[in-house]
Amino acid sequence: MIGIAVLCEVQSGTVTRGSLGVLEEAARLGAALGEPVTAIVCGSAIDDAAMAALGGFGAAKVRVADDALLASGIAQPVVDACASAQDDGGYRYWLAVASIMTADAMAGLAARLGAGLVIDAVELHAEGGSLVTRRSGLGDSVLAHCGFTTPVGVVVTRANAFAATEGNGGSAPVERFTPSFRAWSQAVTLVGHEDAVETGPDISAADVLVAGGRGLGDASGFGTIEELAAAFGGAVAATRAVVDAGWYPYSAQVGQTGKTVTPKLYIACGISGAIQHKVGMQGSGTIVAINKDKNAPIFDYADFGIVGDLHTIVPKLTELVKQRG
Amino acid sequence: MRIAICVKEVPDPTAVKRIDDSTHRLVRAGENTLNPYDRHAIEAAVQIKEGPAPDTEITVVTVAPASAGRSVDRALAQGGDRSVHVADDAAAGSDLLGTARILAAALKRESFDLILLGQQAADSECYVMAGLVAELLELPCVTQAASIELADGAVTIKRQVETGYDTVKATLPCVVSVSDAINEPRYPPLPAIMGAKRKPHEVVSLAELGIDAATVGTAGAATVVGGLSKPEGRGDTIVIEDDGTAAAQLLAFLVEKKLVA
Ligand SMILES: Cc1cc2nc3c(=O)[nH]c(=O)nc-3n(C[C@H](O)[C@H](O)[C@H](O)COP(=O)(O)OP(=O)(O)OC[C@H]3O[C@@H](n4cnc5c(N)ncnc54)[C@H](O)[C@@H]3O)c2cc1C
Ligand SMILES: Nc1ncnc2c1ncn2[C@@H]1O[C@H](COP(=O)(O)O)[C@@H](O)[C@H]1O
Numbered sequence: 001m002i003g004i005a006v007l008c009e010v011q012s013g014t015v016t017r018g019s020l021g022v023l024e025e026a027a028r029l030g031a032a033l034g035e036p037v038t039a040i041v042c043g044s045a046i047d048d049a050a051m052a053a054l055g056g057f058g059a060a061k062v063r064v065a066d067d068a069l070l071a072s073g074i075a076q077p078v079v080d081a082c083a084s085a086q087d088d089g090g091y092r093y094w095l096a097v098a099s100i101m102t103a104d105a106m107a108g109l110a111a112r113l114g115a116g117l118v119i120d121a122v123e124l125h126a127e128g129g130s131l132v133t134r135r136s137g138l139g140d141s142v143l144a145h146c147g148f149t150t151p152v153g154v155v156v157t158r159a160n161a162f163a164a165t166e167g168n169g170g171s172a173p174v175e176r177f178t179p180s181f182r183a184w185s186q187a188v189t190l191v192g193h194e195d196a197v198e199t200g201p202d203i204s205a206a207d208v209l210v211a212g213g214r215g216l217g218d219a220s221g222f223g224t225i226e227e228l229a230a231a232f233g234g235a236v237a238a239t240r241a242v243v244d245a246g247w248y249p250y251s252a253q254v255g256q257t258g259k260t261v262t263p264k265l266y267i268a269c270g271i272s273g274a275i276q277h278k279v280g281m282q283g284s285g286t287i288v289a290i291n292k293d294k295n296a297p298i299f300d301y302a303d304f305g306i307v308g309d310l311h312t313i314v315p316k317l318t319e320l321v322k323q324r325g
Numbered sequence: 326m327r328i329a330i331c332v333k334e335v336p337d338p339t340a341v342k343r344i345d346d347s348t349h350r351l352v353r354a355g356e357n358t359l360n361p362y363d364r365h366a367i368e369a370a371v372q373i374k375e376g377p378a379p380d381t382e383i384t385v386v387t388v389a390p391a392s393a394g395r396s397v398d399r400a401l402a403q404g405g406d407r408s409v410h411v412a413d414d415a416a417a418g419s420d421l422l423g424t425a426r427i428l429a430a431a432l433k434r435e436s437f438d439l440i441l442l443g444q445q446a447a448d449s450e451c452y453v454m455a456g457l458v459a460e461l462l463e464l465p466c467v468t469q470a471a472s473i474e475l476a477d478g479a480v481t482i483k484r485q486v487e488t489g490y491d492t493v494k495a496t497l498p499c500v501v502s503v504s505d506a507i508n509e510p511r512y513p514p515l516p517a518i519m520g521a522k523r524k525p526h527e528v529v530s531l532a533e534l535g536i537d538a539a540t541v542g543t544a545g546a547a548t549v550v551g552g553l554s555k556p557e558g559r560g561d562t563i564v565i566e567d568d569g570t571a572a573a574q575l576l577a578f579l580v581e582k583k584l585v586a
Pocket of ligand 1: 099100143212213214215216233238239240241253254255256257258259269271272273274275276277280290291293294296308309310311444452469498505
């Protein structure tokens with residue numbers, strides 16, 4: 001087994017920033033291990049010339065699978081493509097930054113290859129000639145130094161763990177390969193897509209974000225959150241749980257699948273603080289949490305936490321802030 | 326219709342968790358409970374049974390130590406009809422791939438139309454079991470379903486992706502993991518809790534599933550934890566209990582930090 005393959009996800013025609021970050025990290029790892037890095041791109045109507053630019057982010061070679069089946073964001077055809085790439089590439093490690101598609105694709109690939117799988121890796125180290133990841137656990141209270149016993153290792157890195165640079169302008173040779181698709185991989189079809197519409201103020205630009213989660217009780221609970229946000233002159237953010245439930249628009253979602261935000265002040269109300277939420281807001285200047293469960297993980301990374309009922313605390317705080325304003 | 330639900334027993338989320346320094350594994354000695362995310366998968370199955378497919382049988386499947394019976398019963402109380410519990414000392418220490426191999430073997434013994442999982446496990450914070458199991462079973466897979474509609478031998482699923490919401494269709498049999506917003510799980514009434522013990526329970530060993538013990542558990546682990554370290558924390562946290570003055574205390578903190586004029 002030779003080399004490191006990085007699955008570079010294409011969304012809306014371009015390789016995601018997160019994928020570029022992992023590619024650059026793979027290049028550092030590859031240099032330490034003496035393993036060349038290959039970027040694997042799966043999609044449809046891929047512009048090979050644009051993909052050559054992945055060379056500027058550490059890829060020694062770019063391999064492209066171009067097929068309508070790979071355009072839908074469905075993971076299993078990508079598993080087939082990666083497995084085909086593995087057949088002639090014989091890679092030692094597979095890396096991808098976590099997304100809805102890549103996590104499923106890497107899981108499928110690990111199962112297909114009988115390869116070890118590490119999720120939520122936050123660091124990649126070369127130790128004794130092998131890759132040893134740091135896998136964050138127990139609400140980020142411990143880092144497990146996790147390596148592989150199998151000839152091939154598959155790693156999904158945490159969203160935002162590796163920030164991409166602007167690249168060095170280099171380029172890499174691009175070649176195409178043809179995946180062989182399995183029957184079961186074609187049994188899921190995309191029948192509709194609603195694009196996320198930007199509504200309300202841009203939460204990525206706000207200095208103060210007041211965020212609401214399922215603890216609000218129902219959609220009407222966002223009324224008090226909006227009042228607090230208005231008192232601060234800030235904007236409203238939300239968790240996936242409330243967006244999926246239809247309580248608040250998707251454009252306000254913070255987290256792994258949603259936006260990454262870094263306001264000066266982030267006030268989390270009725271939010272448990274799951275890792276997938278945390279990765280989108282942990283860069284905030286000051287984090288405040290209001291939650292009635294004293295064991296909620298959000299308190300592990302808040303600067304100021306209140307154990308209590310948001311329905312009584314939030315309106316009081318709104319009044320106090322207004323009085324000063 | 327035959328639905329299987331994969332449920333995991335996890336340490337009580339309200340208890341302090343810890344990793345054993347010598348084994349590098351989660352200490353599971355304290356109170357354990359049913360993975361809260363899996364309750365949404367059970368509720369989804371119950372709603373299918375109450376709605377489009379009344380003749381549905383719901384089977385709860387778990388890979389867990391023999392002591393996990395109470396969590397299995399909780400899943401049954403919530404609407405499962407029977408359970409398959411893979412309990413075997415040799416399964417201890419299974420990593421993601423090992424657990425997936427065992428689950429897949431248990432699921433393969435029977436023919437399920439729909440295999441449901443929770444969005445993630447509260448202890449390991451992974452969300453990949455559906456993808457692993459589906460591939461081992463060579464079945465279609467859809468993860469993080471925000472809604473499921475069943476019609477004409479297929480499921481139509483709405484799910485969130487980075488660019489918005491996708492609607493996908495999958496033919497049965499298939500593997501689906503559900504988002505925690507798909508439904509609001511009901512709390513089982515007392516008679517259901519009492520009745521759970523009397524539902525058919527099947528406890529099976531790895532040998533009965535035809536699994537070579539060397540391919541799972543600690544012996545077959547594809548990943549190894551060679552050490553532990555402490556990540557950098559965020560620094561000091563002030564946590565107060567609201568006694569009526571919390572909003573005022575918070576305001577003072579924000580003023581001090583110059584976040585409020
Ligand atoms: C692949 C993947 C991607 C994901 N992407 C994202 C993402 O981008 N963003 C995201 O947010 N999540 C994401 N998630 C989901 C995430 O794992 C959690 O499920 C979600 O963040 C939980 O939302 P919540 O905190 O609103 O709900 P819950 O976890 O249900 O928490 C509600 C909290 O409210 C508290 N509460 C209840 N009542 C009150 C009250 N009256 N006063 C005060 N507190 C109260 C409760 O104690 C609880 O802690 C993703 C998950 C997966 C698997
Ligand atoms: N040991 C297990 N037994 C049965 N189901 C499991 C087990 N581990 C994980 N699962 C299922 O897989 C889902 C996601 O778990 P994971 O990907 O391991 O975080 C859980 O919500 C369960 O439905």
